[in-house]
Amino acid sequence: xxxxxxxxxxxxxxxxxxxxxxxxxxxxxxxxxxxxxxxxxxxxxxxxxxxxxxxxxxxxxxxxxxxxxxxxxxxxxxxxxxxxxxxxxxxxxxxxxxxxxxxxxxxxxxxxxxxxxxxxxxxxxxxxxxxxxxxxxxxxxxxxxxxxxxxxxxxxxxxxxxxxxxxxxxxxxxxxxxxxxxxxxxxxxxxxxxxxxxxxxxxxxxxxxxxxxxxxxxxxxxxxxxxxxxxxxxxxxxxxxxxxxxxx
Amino acid sequence: xxxxxxxxxxxxxxxxxxxxxxxxxxxxxxxxxxxxxxxxxxxxxxxxxxxxxxxxxxxxxxxxxxxxxxxxxxxxxxxxxxxxxxxxxxxxxxxxxxxxxxxxxxxxxxxxxxxxxxxxxxxxxxxxxxxxxxxxxxxxxxxxxxxxxxxxxxxxxxxxxxxxxxxxxxxxxxxxxxxxxxxxxxxxxxxxxxxxxxxxxxxxxxxxxxxxxxxxxxxxxxxxxxxxxxxxxxxxxxxxxxxxxxxxxxxxxxxxxxxxxxxxxx
Numbered sequence: 144x145x146x147x148x149x150x151x152x153x154x155x156x157x158x159x160x161x162x163x164x165x166x167x168x169x170x171x172x173x174x175x176x177x178x179x180x181x182x183x184x185x186x187x188x189x190x191x192x193x194x195x196x197x198x199x200x201x202x203x204x205x206x207x208x209x210x211x212x213x214x215x216x217x218x219x220x221x222x223x224x225x226x227x228x229x230x231x232x233x234x235x236x237x238x239x240x241x242x243x244x245x246x247x248x249x250x251x252x253x254x255x256x257x258x259x260x261x262x263x264x265x266x267x268x269x270x271x272x273x274x275x276x277x278x279x280x281x282x283x284x285x286x287x288x289x290x291x292x293x294x295x296x297x298x299x300x301x302x303x304x305x306x307x308x309x310x311x312x313x314x315x316x317x318x319x320x321x322x323x324x325x326x327x328x329x330x331x332x333x334x335x336x337x338x339x340x341x342x343x344x345x346x347x348x349x350x351x352x353x354x355x356x357x358x359x360x361x362x363x364x365x366x367x368x369x370x371x372x373x374x375x376x377x378x379x380x381x382x383x384x385x386x387x388x389x390x391x
Numbered sequence: 392x393x394x395x396x397x398x399x400x401x402x403x404x405x406x407x408x409x410x411x412x413x414x415x416x417x418x419x420x421x422x423x424x425x426x427x428x429x430x431x432x433x434x435x436x437x438x439x440x441x442x443x444x445x446x447x448x449x450x451x452x453x454x455x456x457x458x459x460x461x462x463x464x465x466x467x468x469x470x471x472x473x474x475x476x477x478x479x480x481x482x483x484x485x486x487x488x489x490x491x492x493x494x495x496x497x498x499x500x501x502x503x504x505x506x507x508x509x510x511x512x513x514x515x516x517x518x519x520x521x522x523x524x525x526x527x528x529x530x531x532x533x534x535x536x537x538x539x540x541x542x543x544x545x546x547x548x549x550x551x552x553x554x555x556x557x558x559x560x561x562x563x564x565x566x567x568x569x570x571x572x573x574x575x576x577x578x579x580x581x582x583x584x585x586x587x588x589x590x591x592x593x594x595x596x597x598x599x600x601x602x603x604x605x606x607x608x609x610x611x612x613x614x615x616x617x618x619x620x621x622x623x624x625x626x627x628x629x630x631x632x633x634x635x636x637x638x639x640x641x642x643x644x645x646x647x648x649x650x651x652x653x654x655x656x657x
Contacts, residue, residue: 176462210550214550214615215615215616215618215619215622215633216549216550216615216618217529217618217621217622219529219532219533219536219549220532220549220550220618223532223536223546223547223548223549224547224548224549224550224551226546226547227546227547227548227553227555228548230460230544230546230555231472231555235462235463235464237464238462238464240462267460270458270459270460271460
C-alpha cells in the first residue's frame with residue numbers, strides 16, 4: 144500500500160475502525176512503513192491501536208508558542224525545534240508510527256508556527272509508504288492542519304441515509320477546500336449483498352469497497368483491545384482486498 | 392588511560408589567560424571569543440585527564456548524505472535527546488582560537504558503546520572572515536541542520552541547546568562513527584563563503600556534558616540577544632531581558648550600536 148489516505152465520514156460510521164484495520168495491515172507488509180495520524184479531536188485511534196499519545200501536534204504548537212514568548216528565536220530555530228519535537232511526539236510499534244493532532248488550535252494567529260508544523264508533518268510523512276489520516280468531519284481542517292495534498296479521500300458511511308448524505312456533503316466541501324487526487328465510498332457494517340446494492344443505488348459516490356458486520360471487530364472494540372493484535376477475520380480480509388485496489 | 396589519548400597528554404595551561412590577547416589593536420573581540428576560551432580550557436583539562444581523543448579531518452572519512460527517518464525498530468543507537476545533550480555553535484574571526492580540521496571525542500565513540508543510548512554533545516567552533524554576525528549564524532546553522540546522513544536521523548532544538556540522533560543498526564554495521572559525522576559536517580561547512588576552519592568536539596559522557604553547562608548558558612544568552620537585535624525593529628534597552636548580556640559582551644554592544652545607528656538613518 145502506498146499513498147496518503149484521508150478517512151472521512153459522519154461520526155460513528157467506523158472511520159476509526161477502518162483506520163485501525165488499515166494500520167493492522169501495515170504490520171503485515173514488513174518492508175513498508177505506515178504513519179497513522181489521528182486528526183479527530185476525540186482521539187479514538189490511539190485507543191483502537193493501544194498506542195499512547197506522547198504529545199499531540201497541538202501540544203507541540205502550544206509549547207512552541209510558549210517558547211517564542213519567553214525566548215528570543217528566529218524562523219530557522221523554530222523550524223528545527225518543531226522537527227525535533229515532532230519526532231518525539233511519534234508513538235511507534237514495529238513498522239507503524241502514530242501521531243495525534245489533538246484539539247483544534249485556540250484563538251490567536253501564529254501562522255508561521257502553523258505553516259512550519261504542517262510542513263514538518265508533510266516532510267515526515269514523505270518517509271512513509273502509507274499515511275492514514277483518521278479525519279474529523281470538518282474535512283477542510285485536514286488540509287489546513289495536517290497535509291496539503293491527499294491522494295485518496297476515503298468516505299466512510301454505514302447503511303443509514305444520514306451517513307450517506309454526510310459523505311456526499313464532505314465530498315462537496317472537499318471539492319472546494321481540499322486538494323485530493325481521487326475519492327470514493329466505503330460502506331461499513333454490511334450484512335448482505337442486497338443491502339449493499341440498495342445503498343449503491345441511492346448515491347452517486349463511486350463505491351470502493353465494503354466491510355461486513357464483524358463479530359470479532361465488535362468484541363475487540365467493546366473490550367478496548369488493540370486492533371494491531373486482531374487475528375484474521377472477515378473485516379481484515381475485506382480491508383486486505385480493498386487495499387489491493389486502493390493505491391494510488 | 393587510552394593509548395591514543397596519551398600521545399596528546401600535555402600540561403594544561405590552566406594559569407594562562409582564557410583568551411589569548413588580540414594580535415593587533417584593530418582586531419575586535421568577537422562575540423564568542425571568551426566562551427571559546429572557556430571551551431579550549433576545558434579541552435586542555437580533558438586532554439590532561441586522558442579523556443580526549445583527537446583526530447584530523449580526513450576528506451575520505453565522510454558519510455553518504457541522504458535524508459533518513461530511522462524508526463525505533465531500526466535504531467541501533469540513540470545519541471542525546473532526553474538522556475542528556477548539548478548543541479553549541481560558536482564562531483570567531485580569530486584564527487588562533489580554532490584548531491581547524493580537528494575532531495575531538497570525549498567519551499566512548501559509537502563502535503565502543505556499551506548501551507543503546509548515549510548522552511551526546513556537539514560543539515562546533517567555526518573560524519572565518521565573517522562580516523555580519525547574524526548572517527554567519529544563519530548560514531552555519533542552515534548547513535548543520537540540513538546535513539542529513541544515510542541511516543541517521545538528527546534533530547536539533549537550538550533554543551534548548553539539544554541535539555538528538557537515531558543511528559540505524561545498518562549504519563552502525565557499515566561503520567558509522569563520530570569521525571564520519573564530523574568529517575561530513577566539516578566538508579559541508581567548508582563550502583561556506585568566508586569560512587576558513589572548523590573544529591568539532593563530540594562528547595558522549597554525561598559528567599563531561601555537565602562541565603560545559605555554564606559556558607553553554609552564556610552562549611545561549613548571547614545568541615538570544617543577537618537574534619533579538621536582528622529580529623526586532625526597536626531597541627528598548629531599559630526593558631530588555633538581555634541588557635546584562637549586551638553590557639558584558641563587547642561584541643554585542645558594538646552590534647547594538649551599529650544596528651541602532653543604521654535603523655536611525657532609515
